[in-house]
Amino acid sequence: MTAIPIARLTPLAWLRAGPLGVIWRSPRATTGAVIILLIAVLALLAPLISSYDPSSGAFTPWIKPGVGHLLGTTALGQDIFTQMLYGARLTLLIGIASGLISTAIGTALGLTAAYYGGRTGEVINTVTNIFLVLPGLPLLIIVSAFLRGGGVWAIILVISLTGWAWGARVLRSQALTLRNRDFIHAAVSTGESPARIIFKEMLPNLAGIIAANFFGTALYAVLSEAALSFIGIGDVSKVTWGTMLYWAQAKNALLQGAWWWVGAPGLGIAVLGMAFAFLNFGVDEISNPRSNHAGKATRVLRRKSVPKVVDAAGLPLMSIQHLDAGYVTPSGPVRAVRDVSLDVAPGEFLGLAGESGCGKSTLAFAATRLLDAPGAVFGGEARLAGQDLLSLTPEELRRTRWKDYSLVFQASMNILNPVIKVREQVYDAMQAHGVHDKTKLEARARELFELVGIRPDYLDAFPHQLSGGMKQRVVIAIALALEPKLVVMDEPTTALDVVVQRQILQEIDQVRRRLGISIIFITHDLSLLVEMSDRIAIMYAGEVVEEAPAQQIYTAPKHPYTQRLMTAFPPLSGARERREGIPGRPPSLAQEIVGCPFYERCAVHLPGTCDVKKPANVEVEPGHRVACFLQSPAVKPAVYQEEHDLASD
Numbered sequence: 001m002t003a004i005p006i007a008r009l010t011p012l013a014w015l016r017a018g019p020l021g022v023i024w025r026s027p028r029a030t031t032g033a034v035i036i037l038l039i040a041v042l043a044l045l046a047p048l049i050s051s052y053d054p055s056s057g058a059f060t061p062w063i064k065p066g067v068g069h070l071l072g073t074t075a076l077g078q079d080i081f082t083q084m085l086y087g088a089r090l091t092l093l094i095g096i097a098s099g100l101i102s103t104a105i106g107t108a109l110g111l112t113a114a115y116y117g118g119r120t121g122e123v124i125n126t127v128t129n130i131f132l133v134l135p136g137l138p139l140l141i142i143v144s145a146f147l148r149g150g151g152v153w154a155i156i157l158v159i160s161l162t163g164w165a166w167g168a169r170v171l172r173s174q175a176l177t178l179r180n181r182d183f184i185h186a187a188v189s190t191g192e193s194p195a196r197i198i199f200k201e202m203l204p205n206l207a208g209i210i211a212a213n214f215f216g217t218a219l220y221a222v223l224s225e226a227a228l229s230f231i232g233i234g235d236v237s238k239v240t241w242g243t244m245l246y247w248a249q250a251k252n253a254l255l256q257g258a259w260w261w262v263g264a265p266g267l268g269i270a271v272l273g274m275a276f277a278f279l280n281f282g283v284d285e286i287s288n289p290r291s292n293h294a295g296k297a298t299r300v301l302r303r304k305s306v307p308k309v310v311d312a313a314g315l316p317l318m319s320i321q322h323l324d325a326g327y328v329t330p331s332g333p334v335r336a337v338r339d340v341s342l343d344v345a346p347g348e349f350l351g352l353a354g355e356s357g358c359g360k361s362t363l364a365f366a367a368t369r370l371l372d373a374p375g376a377v378f379g380g381e382a383r384l385a386g387q388d389l390l391s392l393t394p395e396e397l398r399r400t401r402w403k404d405y406s407l408v409f410q411a412s413m414n415i416l417n418p419v420i421k422v423r424e425q426v427y428d429a430m431q432a433h434g435v436h437d438k439t440k441l442e443a444r445a446r447e448l449f450e451l452v453g454i455r456p457d458y459l460d461a462f463p464h465q466l467s468g469g470m471k472q473r474v475v476i477a478i479a480l481a482l483e484p485k486l487v488v489m490d491e492p493t494t495a496l497d498v499v500v501q502r503q504i505l506q507e508i509d510q511v512r513r514r515l516g517i518s519i520i521f522i523t524h525d526l527s528l529l530v531e532m533s534d535r536i537a538i539m540y541a542g543e544v545v546e547e548a549p550a551q552q553i554y555t556a557p558k559h560p561y562t563q564r565l566m567t568a569f570p571p572l573s574g575a576r577e578r579r580e581g582i583p584g585r586p587p588s589l590a591q592e593i594v595g596c597p598f599y600e601r602c603a604v605h606l607p608g609t610c611d612v613k614k615p616a617n618v619e620v621e622p623g624h625r626v627a628c629f630l631q632s633p634a635v636k637p638a639v640y641q642e643e644h645d646l647a648s649d
């Protein structure tokens, strides 16, 4: 197998590729970050840069900017440059702390509203909307009037409480989009807890938006503190750029011609605000489009070893009995699965074939309780190792899925969260079912990767570093992680090229034989199906019309539909010639079908019989069942020769 190397990253490349990389990819965000860093360094080094005390009025008042006092002095004789250095500390603290608290509140509420929806979502949404329509500054003034005297942290609290709503709104709408992604559905169905899904699956995908929110609220906090201080509501005993403005206007600095006293903190606030705004826009412009293309998904089941029809106790592993399933549509039900009965033995590889739209996927999903609305099971039974899957509670289902069975489908690779390392995602499925020992998790993950033909060092990769085939293998590894008894595979490799498909299938088969897993396998590739399967079931118009050992289906099909299907695909060996399709179309599954569903297309139909009665599904030879009047003991003698003529055509 061709291994795709994961590029070794230099520290600089790592920084660019990591979460902080978004700042370096945007010139605006970089400018903002550099300005803030500079201000922070100056603020931290204040005692080294200036030997003056920012509060002591030891100098002559109203000194103009000059050599002794770079930015002049205040009416109280304080050095303005020193005040700017020390004031930056609290101004930055207020900006960053308020930004963090508001962002945390907004993120928690936005994500909760999106994840849970329903009443919880509505209540959070209503509260958010109320905060959004309340005018910001008056609200700030009222709340801070109540908390007056509480110091800087009271200011931070007030700003945070009034500044979270916009972030919550944005987060909710982004998270709603994410909530419907395949990998989130996959996480839900593998039994991950809501908290884990929110924090581990959704949060990393929203990191850019959350970062942009943080910078936006930090900007709001810096401006709000300045506004509150300016009107005397802030803590004016502390030196911030806002309180400097307050004292400047209280002492009529501009009337005294001391423009520097107003200009310095005013410019400082403007520059800091601009830096936060740059970061906000820069991060937002990069992370928003990125959040639009996230993951893909997959699900897998498990199985057993060598084919036999029943286990030692004579029981099938999976037993589907009289299953009726389909879709509830505004124009009535679509009965995509009609009275299907099918058994899968422990360790058996059962192939499911049939034209597009005949109900293969619906059968697989309905029998494993994975059929999403508008899909529904109308009746029947599906038992796995004796357990009736159709009557399990959601909690029981959560425990059963992945542990007892799993599903891999064509788009399965989409269940991989693009921003979480492959290793963690392999661990997740096992952890959700109680395996927590790190040594065991790692050993099992490596073993699984080897099983499906991936070098274990790919555990360190992110999904985007892998090819489609590799991702599908990862999902298959995840599906095998808990050694389920059954793995349902619905065209798991159709999106991949033929060589990769075959490789993966061969590896799956080896795993099946080694672990004794049963597999239900759906594909349009009949040659692959005949090659891999122990037994094949042929579906037509929602019904299983024939089932038999794979070789028998290939060499001696009995149902006219199977016969046409087998002649419609190239032989397993010899020259590849162009084959005919089957003329006509299957009947609509939205209607009642009277008689044999293949009647309209069947060249050997029996008028007066096939169009008025439904042929029973009869075992014509051990392990070979057919639903066709030609195989019915009652009509067989009359048409036997005709049927054989058709088969030999």
Ligand SMILES: Nc1ncnc2c1ncn2[C@@H]1O[C@H](COP(=O)(O)OP(=O)(O)OP(=O)(O)O)[C@@H](O)[C@H]1O
Residues within 6 Å of the ligand: 327, 328, 329, 334, 336, 354, 355, 356, 357, 358, 359, 360, 361, 362, 363, 374, 375, 589
């Ligand atoms: N959401 C839906 N609403 C209504 N009808 C649906 C829906 N999904 C599928 N169907 C119908 O159910 C029938 C069976 O579909 P299903 O996907 O199970 O077929 P399939 O054999 O898996 O086909 P394919 O080989 O193309 O995957 C089809 O006629 C299809 O049109």
Ligand code: SF4
Residues within 6 Å of the ligand: 559, 560, 561, 596, 597, 598, 599, 602, 603, 604, 605, 606, 610, 615, 627, 628, 629, 630
């Ligand atoms: S039951 Fe009749 S119509 Fe149906 S496949 Fe058999 S011969 Fe053809």
Ligand SMILES: [Mg+2]
Residues within 6 Å of the ligand: 360, 361, 362, 490
């Ligand atoms: Mg399908």
